[in-house]
Amino acid sequence: MMKFSDLLKPDAVKVMGSCSSKKRLMHDIADLAESVHGLHAQRVVEALLERESLGPTGVGHGVALPHARVSGLDEVLGVFMLLERPIDFDAVDRQPVDLVFSLFAPEEAGVEHLKALALVSRTLRDAGLCTKLRANRDPATLFTILTEFETVKAA
Template sequence: MNGLFSLKPEAVMIASATDKQDVLRQLSALLASVYRSDSDLVAERLQERENLGSTGFGNGVAIPHSRIPGLQRPVAGVIRLEEPVDFNAADGLPVDLIFGLLSPEQSGMSHLKSLAAIARLVRDDKMRDRLSSSENAETLYALLDNVTDRDAA
């Protein structure tokens, strides 16, 4: 991911969700808490983006994203769901990996480059399978951290 965005260990979790709205609520709360943002604003902006069209990327992955004021650089959070939920993804498959991305309000290319880095990561079938089968948040973070280290080399 080449250091394009910040991903803190505490921004990675395993959770259960009942539906897409529940996922977005949990993701908003996680991102707002870890990166000290206004949770209502994060939820509102992620929902506004989702209303434009599903961020269900395909192959069991969703990448809800938005821009918000007050950030210095893009930040991410990751949730692996215990059971997949319908996310209206383009391929019709339910999702169990959610990568949330928040970028500074005026970011242009850094937001797009961060989205592209996440998309490249989850296009790798083996990596996606390893992420989806992670037993706990620590393992999930370690896999992502190793990718970051490898990409930076």
């Protein structure tokens, strides 16, 4: 079974003081993916924006799940950002977004990519979890909240 700890490393969690726009956020996500996972930032930005053009990944309740397939990857990887100031993300419920979990999958990833997306989506639909995340500004704590949540749910 896929776990959050398979997708996320402690240093792939970041708290952003302010972000001016959705496009700027995509660049911030790509920079983090480059520094943590060694992905090519410009390619990541292009892939994320291309995916967004198919339909916004703001899933509601302040949560966005931007994702893309990126060449050169051999596993699904993620980064998580907490935005101190929510931004407009063209979300389905028109609410601004402050919890952003971005997933990157190998170009030929089939079910793994979908499983990862389902896991993240299910986890971030939990209102209690989101409240906890929003109450913290420490990346290590946020990582723990995200990775321990599934253990509690599984028990």
